[in-house]
Amino acid sequence: MRRFAISDIHGCRRTFQSLLDQIGLSKADTLYLLGDYIDRGPESKGVIDLILQLRSEGHTVVCLRGNHEQMLLNALSKHGLEELQLWLSAGGAETIDSFHNELQTDTFLPRPYLAFIRQLDYYALSNDYWLVHAGFNFNKNNPLDDTESMLWIRNWYSQLKPSLLNGAVVVHGHTPTPRYLIEAQLERLHEFPVLNIDCGCVYKDRMPGIGFLCAFDLDNRQLFFVEYIG
Numbered sequence: 401m402r403r404f405a406i407s408d409i410h411g412c413r414r415t416f417q418s419l420l421d422q423i424g425l426s427k428a429d430t431l432y433l434l435g436d437y438i439d440r441g442p443e444s445k446g447v448i449d450l451i452l453q454l455r456s457e458g459h460t461v462v463c464l465r466g467n468h469e470q471m472l473l474n475a476l477s478k479h480g481l482e483e484l485q486l487w488l489s490a491g492g493a494e495t496i497d498s499f500h501n502e503l504q505t506d507t508f509l510p511r512p513y514l515a516f517i518r519q520l521d522y523y524a525l526s527n528d529y530w531l532v533h534a535g536f537n538f539n540k541n542n543p544l545d546d547t548e549s550m551l552w553i554r555n556w557y558s559q560l561k562p563s564l565l566n567g568a569v570v571v572h573g574h575t576p577t578p579r580y581l582i583e584a585q586l587e588r589l590h591e592f593p594v595l596n597i598d599c600g601c602v603y604k605d606r607m608p609g610i611g612f613l614c615a616f617d618l619d620n621r622q623l624f625f626v627e628y629i630g
């Protein structure tokens with residue numbers, strides 16, 4: 401029985417599948433997905449299909465909310481042109497493409513996909529880990545009160561208050577980080593209990609060291625990487 405975390409899949413279904421094959425995910429394992437399933441990459445619909453398929457096969461998959469899922473919900477609920485444009489320009493156009501002509505006039509996305517996105521949690525606590533998309537706002541007395549920061553925050557490490565964690569480690573994504581820096585973070589978890597597992601899968605070739613989807617084995621404290629395969 402192992403626990404894994406993966407973040408920022410961004411429509412890269414084939415890479416996601418390949419990473420699941422590499423870790424040999426079993427039904428006894430728990431898979432934590434830290435948000436940003438959709439946008440930018442080629443198969444946003446396919447990523448959600450794969451998650452729903454894993455669940456229907458009996459896998460335990462805990463899915464958290466990313467800022468990209470929130471942007472989609474904002475575009476739908478606020479009916480503002482600005483919200484819609486913001487989402488489309490942040491990769492939402494590719495998500496719409498992935499649904500081809502399956503968009504619906506009453507719900508926009510077919511119901512199972514919309515229901516999946518609406519039920520996403522902001523964070524998960526699992527024994528010795530705090531799991532979240534972007535990070536936590538440690539300027540709050542209780543960082544677990546600030547859901548907006550959980551989706552969007554960057555550059556928060558200097559505000560970290562390890563005493564609030566009670567020995568837990570924060571695992572997050574959201575900010576693309578070169579593979580060697582992720583590996584370096586793992587090496588010094590005992591002194592700085594935070595690990596960013598977003599290796600910029602969908603941004604391959606934009607920056608050296610990124611373009612990998614990363615899985616973290618929470619129990620064995622081991623990292624797995626698969627290079628973006630389209």
Ligand SMILES: [Mn+2]
Nearest residue numbers: 436466467574
């Ligand atoms: Mn994000």
